[in-house]
Amino acid sequence: MILRLVIADGSQSPAVAESVEVAEDGALTGWRSVSDGGVGWFAGRLPAAELAEIQALIGAAGAAPPPARPRPEAAEEVLELTATGPVRIAGLTDGPGDWPRLAAASRRLLDRLTDFPRAAVGVSRTPGGGARLEHRGTDPVRVDLGTVAVTATAWRGYYEPAGDWAGEVTGPGEVEAGPEWTYDLPIGFEPAGPDVTVHLTADFVILSGPTRIPVRAKYTPDA
Amino acid sequence: MASANQRTPEFEPPEPVGVRRPDSGPTGPVMLPGAGNAATARMLQGAPAGPAGLAELSRLAGNSQFARFVAQPPAPGGGAPPTPGGVGAGAHGGPVQELQVKLSRLQASALPLTEDGRYGPLTEAAVRNFQTSAGIVPVTGVADPVTKAAIDAAFAALPAPVRVQLALGATGPDVGFAQQKLNAVGANPRLVINAVFDAAMMVAVIAYEIAALHRFPNGTVDAALWTALDAGVKGGFVASEGASATPVEQNTPSGTADSLGAQVAGTSLHPVTGVGGLIQGPAVHELQQKLNTAGASPKLKDDGSFGPLTRTALQAFQSGRVPPLPATGTADKATWDALDVAAPASMTGAVERQWTEVVGGATYSMVGAGASHYSWEIQKTRMLVTAKVNFVGLAAPGAWFGHVEAMWNQYQGVDAASGRSLPIDFKMSSGGGGDANTVQVKPGTGRANAGEWFVADPNAAKTVPHEFGHLIGLQDEYQLHPGDYVRVTGHEPPVGDAAGPAVAPNVIATNLQNAMVARNSANAHAASVGAGVKGGAFAQRVVQEYAKLATVTVPAVAAVAGPPPVPAQPAVPLTGDLLFDLNAALPSDNNSYETIQTFSYSSGSIMGDPGRVSDPHDHGAQPRHLGEFVAILGRALGGTWEAKRR
Known part of the structure; x- marks a missing residue:
């Protein structure tokens, strides 16, 4: 491991509890709990150029930065490097300097992670306007769909609110989702108009052995 | 801002009438503070009263505490509220808010009314209910003078809270309310609102008996002491509000709220202006106005542009100090400090506030380039407070700007003595420069923080005004320590659940x-x-x-x-x-x-956690959040200004 970033925020539900880790050979692994790109486990390999960029940033950063207090409402962000051990970086905002650049690059790795789903579930919009959970990756994942909280938010033009809906769908309970698996969630919301965009969220539970982890899959096509 | 499913605070109902017997409670042996043990013990055993006894007891809590009690101003809240005329649907302002308070307490509304000063359908329905039950015809839903008088009379006839005599060892909500009020009248050190009549509370009770009641203390919160506390401090009881009889703890005001984050020691509230700093905009206006007040000759044109004349005047001001300041042409902290002494008031100002807060046991801050940047201007017909934001990443949706104004533009400054009033408007503008706040606008949704907002935030109507509050220097009002809660809100911490579970x-x-x-x-x-x-x-x-x-x-x-x-x-x-x-x-x-x-305290205001704390009395933007700006009005225009709903 040359870099590990963990972001956690228990003030919202489901909690944000996400991680990304880069190995010396570029292997990229991690977990997403609240994400546009699916929730669950992710694993892949960074192209050589991206790995070299990360390595260069790590090398430039060197010793741990001076403590920087985070802004109000900031989540906890802990970056762990071989040279420094765990360092809190929530106070490092984007900007010039080796550490801010490394912090920003590390945060981007969490988004990059979703390009490599291994055992994940995402949500999308069906042609009929409903929500659809779909497996992503190669490995199965156990999910509890006993109760799925769904929200739909419609936008017109440039993010002008055009209505919203929230409801709960009673699903089949615990199921194993593998490749090609989907599950449709009806929503009672049919926004009309050629320039309307609908965003969706679906809250459910992923099972990891005996551990139940509440997650939120998001569909934000313009994100 | 945190988001969560809404919860209803749970409060203890008032205890029945009677004298509460001291109980052993969960606190173990009660020990009085060392210095006063002997005196207190004698007093509790009926030691003779008189000057000698009082003199001995005066050592008990320390002279400073006695002095604080004695120095208390006249009881607040005793004056009659302004009398509104007939008001109906669409009306707004302080009189409507007063009406809402009374309608809720008279249980004329279905549920406790959110006291927002807006005469909407719920308020109108409550007036109709009251008119019907009071036999007022016709039932109009308009608070005409007859209806208003009847509401006032019914409200005045509401029974006072039932107070229970309290003695050492007593526990329960009434103890907590007494602790709140003792704090509000100056108990020093402050009492923890733990609803236990312990040694610390005894010290405060005795001090108050001596200093405020001028009696030989008996160490109890008896009828006379309750009367004095209730006369001096509002709130401190649980009322049934609305026809639902929802128990709502009435806030106990305490001190003057300071809702701003704690300014970082050694920092200036003024941005560096002039050579090497801001060279145009509100900061330069303020500089020119203050230089003129300080005697700039020739007088500077107040154009907000830092040109050669302004630079020369600034250098002359710097050279003219005793001892002189370096004539740099840069208004740095030392120069601004001197200018503020020479010219305390101006009609325009720019603020760069570096501040910290402790929330949930963690420290957060807005410092350095991330400090709060805002400006204000006293215009002919209003005061305008502007936070300029440099939105980076995506463009800011247009609705965000309206969210700020909808939440914040509800107040006016009022100088009661002169009758002057001036609306205080808030505005979020888009722009760059050294006096702008930087906010990253990110795609999709997520939990915003002060410097990172999400373009598709479905809760932007609350998120953006909350984060805007940070941009004008306001701190969070959730998960606070008790001392921070009372400072920030101007309320004592609520008593809440005094009984707890059956676990020590x-x-x-x-x-x-x-x-x-x-x-x-x-x-x-x-x-x-x-x-x-x-x-x-x-x-x-x-x-x-x-x-x-x-x-x-x-x-x-x-x-x-x-x-x-x-x-x-x-x-x-x-x-x-x-x-x-x-x-x-x-x-x-x-x-x-x-x-x-x-284990912490949160308010229900826009700077608090309305998702978890529902408080019909403390929600949205509150007058305390405008404290800095009414103080500025006082400095600039004279008088004592308060924020009132418009």
């Missing part, structure tokens, strides 16, 4: 510490929330018991891959401050957040 506070405190040592947030949650601990007085007894435990160091732990992942954590020496320790030792998850919530 010291046992819960020990279980919490064990959970911290094990870094186990689920155990911490089970030991507190799961055991039935709710926010309020009982929870504060747990906080006190926790502070008595021997501190230990929680060993470092390696990262846990999870899921859920947990970062590596260094060793944590526990401090005895429960909020700090919970935050430092436990992973940041839902369990730890709810546990911290239980």
Whole structure:
């Protein structure tokens, strides 16, 4: 491991509890709990150029930065490097300097992670306007769909609110989702108009052995 | 801003009439503070009253505390509210808010009315209900003078809160309310609102008896003392509001609220202006106005542009100080300090506020380039407060600007003595430069923070005004220590749940510490929330018991891959401050957040946590949030200005 970033925020539900880790050979692994790109486990390999960029940033950063207090409402962000051990970086905002650049690059790795789903579930919009959970990756994942909280938010033009809906769908309970698996969630919301965009969220539970982890899959096509 | 499912605070109903017998309580042996033990013991045994006794007792709590009590101003809240004329649908302002308060207490509304000063359908329905029940015809839903008089009479006839005589060892909500009021009249040190009549409270009671009642103390909160406390301080009881008879704890005002974040020591509130700093805009206007007041000759044109004349005048001002300041042409902290002395007032100003806050046991800040930047201008017909934002990333949706104005433009400054008033408007503008706040606009949704907003935030109508509050220097009002809560809100911490579960506070405190040592947030949650601990007085007894435990160091732990992942954590020496320790030792998850919530205080205002705290009396933008700007009006225009709903 040359870099590990963990972001956690228990003030919202489901909690944000996400991680990304880069190995010396570029292997990229991690977990997403609240994400546009699916929730669950992710694993892949960074192209050589991206790995070299990360390595260069790590090398430039060197010793741990001076403590920087985070802004109000900031989540906890802990970056762990071989040279420094765990360092809190929530106070490092984007900007010039080796550490801010490394912090920003590390945060981007969490988004990059979703390009490599291994055992994940995402949500999308069906042609009929409903929500659809779909497996992503190669490995199965156990999910509890006993109760799925769904929200739909419609936008017109440039993010002008055009209505919203929230409801709960009673699903089949615990199921194993593998490749090609989907599950449709009806929503009672049919926004009309050629320039309307609908965003969706679906809250459910992923099972990891005996551990139940509440997650939120998001569909934000313009994100 | 935190988001969560809404919860209804739970409050204890008033105790029945009668004298509360001291009980053993959970606090163990009661020890009075050393200096006064002997005097107090004699007094409690009926020692003779008189000057000698009083003189001896005056040593009990220290002269400073007596002085504070004696120096208390006349009881606030005793004056009659302004009398509104006939008001109906669409009306707004302070009189409507007063009407809403009364309608809720008279249980004319279905549920407690949100006191927003807006005469909407719920207020109108409540007026109709009142008119019907009072036999007023026709039933119009308009608070005409007849209806208003009847409402006022009915409100005045509401029974006063039932007060119970309290003595050493008593427990329960009434003790908590007495503690609130003793704090509000100046108890020093402040009492923890723990609903236990303990030694610390005894000291405050005795001091107040001597200083305010001028009597030989008997160490009890009896009818006379309650009368004095109730006359001096509003609130401090639970009322049934609305036809639903929803119990709502009435806030106890205490001191003057300061809702701003704590300014970083040694920093200036003025941005560096002139050579090497801002060379145009409100900061330069303020500089030119103050230089003129300080005697610039020739007088500067107040054009907000830092040109050669302004530079020369600034250098002359710097050279003219005794001892002289370096004539740099740069208005730095030292120069601004001198200008503020020479010219305290101006009609325009720019603020760069570096501040910190402690929330949930963690410290957050807006400092350096991330400091709060805002400006204000006293115009002919209004005061305008502007926070300029440099939105980077995506463009800011247009609706965001309207959200700020909808939430914040509800008040006016009023100088009661002169009758002057001036609306105070807030505006978020888009722009760059050294006096702009930087906000990253990110795609999709997520939890915003002061410098990072999400373009598709479905709760932007609340998120953006909350974050805007940070841009004008306001701190958060959730998960606060008691002292911060009273400073920021101007209310005493609520009594809340005084009884607690059937588990002793010291046992819960020990279980919490064990959970911290094990870094186990689920155990911490089970030991507190799961055991039935709710926010309020009982929870504060747990906080006190926790502070008595021997501190230990929680060993470092390696990262846990999870899921859920947990970062590596260094060793944590526990401090005895429960909020700090919970935050430092436990992973940041839902369990730890709810546990911290239980042992801290939050308001329901826009700067608080309205998702978790529902408070019809304290919601949205509050007058306290405008404190800085009414003070500015006073300096610039003279008089004593207050923020009132318009």
